[in-house]
Amino acid sequence: MSETTRLREAICEFARSLFERGLTHGSTGNVSVRLEDGGALVTPTGSSFGNLDPARLSRLDAAGRLVEGDRPTKEVPLHRAFYETRSTAGAVVHLHSAHSVALSMMPDVDPDDMLPPLTPYAIMQLGRVKLLPFFVPGDPAMGEAIRGLAGKRSAVMLANHGPVVAGKDLVSAVNAVEELEATARLALLTRGLGPxxxxxxEIGRVVKKFDVEWE
Incomplete structure (x- = not known):
């Protein structure tokens, strides 16, 4: 089995798992994995994470042009912005996970650090999560907003929309976006209870031990 074939199957396997556990729904969400040639495998537009076909994933070249498969997600600018600004990014996951979206709507959320420090795990896997303003889905300005962060954040939250997380590989990106959703759920469960x-x-000790980007 070639590496590209393995990655195609892995994308579909992880996507199905996210869908079946309710972390995204309908035809929402998208995933990409960077390839050795500088291109990427991307989930197609209008597709459901629950029934992706490995052979129909969109393959883009290094310039972002479609060279194989179905038409890619309209959120390609989000993915390319992370790859262009973070040399360590090997995969990007974007979900419409309910608790993360709900937290993004709260008026008192800190836009520079939207997750409260409830556990060490979000700090370890995400660093600070930047809350970006609302954009119309597919607006290339989302990519420009991520480029404006100059590679300093691995995770952002699109207000009223959903999280976008980059990881060194597909496993890391999926684990991190799941941690973001779990922490958002904790934040909502404990909201107003003075946790x-x-x-x-304590945050400093976690940052130091796990060499976390904390800007």
Whole structure:
């Protein structure tokens, strides 16, 4: 089995798992994996994570042109922006996960660091999560907003839309976006209850031990 074939199957397997657990729904969400030639495999537009066909995934060349498969997701600019600004990014996952979206709508969320420090795991896997403003889906300005972060964030939240997370590979990106959703759920469950947050000193220890980007 070639590496590209393996990646095609892995994308479909992870996507189906996310769909079956309710982390995205209908035809929402998209995934990409960067290839050795600088191109990418991307989920097609209008497709459901629940029944992707490995042979029909969109293959883009290094310039972002479709060279094989179905027409790609309209959110390609999001994915390309991460690849162009983060040399370590090997995969990008974008979901419409309910708790993350709900948290993005709360008026008191810090746009520079939208997740409260409830556990060490979101810090370890995500660093600070930037809340970006609302964009119409497919607007190339979303990609420009990510480029404006100059590669300093691996995860962003599109207000009223959903999270976008880059990882060194597909497994890392999926794990990280799941952690984002789980932390958003915790934040909503404990909202107004005065939960004990990690202190600045505790956050610092996590950041140091796990060499977390924390800008």
């Amino acid at each position: 004990r947050l990690l202190s600045a000193e």
